[in-house]
Amino acid sequence: MKGFRKFLGYFQFVAISLLTTAVVVWLAAKLQLVPSDPPLSQNSPSSPTVSTPAPSGDDRSSRPVSPQPDLYENLPSLPQQSSPQPVVPTTVPRVATAPKNFHGHLPYAEDEGSRLVSVGEFVRGTYRRQEYLDQEAATAFNQLLAAATKANLTLQPISGFRSVDDQTELFEKQVQKYGSREAAAKLSAPPGYSEHHTGYAIDISDRDQPEKDLKLAFEKTTAYRWLSANAGNYDFELSFPPNNTQGVSFEPWHWRYIGTQRAAVQFASARS
Numbered sequence: 398m399k400g401f402r403k404f405l406g407y408f409q410f411v412a413i414s415l416l417t418t419a420v421v422v423w424l425a426a427k428l429q430l431v432p433s434d435p436p437l438s439q440n441s442p443s444s445p446t447v448s449t450p451a452p453s454g455d456d457r458s459s460r461p462v463s464p465q466p467d468l469y470e471n472l473p474s475l476p477q478q479s480s481p482q483p484v485v486p487t488t489v490p491r492v493a494t495a496p497k498n499f500h501g502h503l504p505y506a507e508d509e510g511s512r513l514v515s516v517g518e519f520v521r522g523t524y525r526r527q528e529y530l531d532q533e534a535a536t537a538f539n540q541l542l543a544a545a546t547k548a549n550l551t552l553q554p555i556s557g558f559r560s561v562d563d564q565t566e567l568f569e570k571q572v573q574k575y576g577s578r579e580a581a582a583k584l585s586a587p588p589g590y591s592e593h594h595t596g597y598a599i600d601i602s603d604r605d606q607p608e609k610d611l612k613l614a615f616e617k618t619t620a621y622r623w624l625s626a627n628a629g630n631y632d633f634e635l636s637f638p639p640n641n642t643q644g645v646s647f648e649p650w651h652w653r654y655i656g657t658q659r660a661a662v663q664f665a666s667a668r669s
């Protein structure tokens with residue numbers, strides 16, 4: 398009898414434990430109604446309806462196959478402005494401390510939010526997105542745009558400043574898609590290694606030729622020929638011309654500003 402009571406007590410203990418566990422699990426399940434992976438802007442009504450092509454090298458890559466239309470579209474539209482911070486009256490940019498080279502990509506520090514200035518919108522269909530550059534590059538870029546307009550061209554920015562967080566999001570998608578960081582690096586600069594972090598690099602397109610956005614075919618446009626002849630007047634240069642020393646594939650749409658000491662310092666190692 399004593400043994401039976403002991404057994405009954407033990408049985409009650411187990412039953413209560415199981416019941417408590419079940420209630421806790423049920424409550425936890427109820428509380429987890431918020432999705433762990435909130436949808437990005439691709440689900441928003443303002444997403445572009447056009448497909449964005451696959452660029453190479455620093456952006457995405459030279460592989461002519463598999464366009465990834467979601468990457469640029471998912472970029473946050475606003476840089477993180479550090480508004481309470483005063484503008485630091487220095488001409489020395491922050492120094493990137495990452496390893497010197499990641500599959501041809503060089504390390505770059507993120508520009509200060511307080512230095513970023515709008516350079517207009519990337520527009521495709523009903524989709525619009527503000528793009529930003531460092532104040533130094535922005536002034537020169539606006540002059541370049543004005544000159545292009547006089548030449549009856551419709552240039553527009555596709556992608557200017559990009560934070561390390563933006564780049565992490567882009568890059569991790571490539572890692573998931575291609576299986577490793579090494580494979581992804583052939584398609585996209587890893588976070589911390591994009592010229593776009595500096596606020597001095599910008600992808601340019603012809604508003605009238607969306608099918609050439611971020612594609613090698615941009616090389617065949619009047620816009621590219623005009624940029625090749627005139628961008629230098631505004632201190633912009635191609636970052637990745639054919640057969641560049643970094644071994645990054647040719648990107649006719651990707652230009653960087655080198656017109657001030659602060660800008661030139663950023664790209665000194667890339668140019669040497």
Ligand SMILES: [Zn+2]
Pocket residue numbers: 455456556593598599600651652
């Ligand atoms: Zn680019």
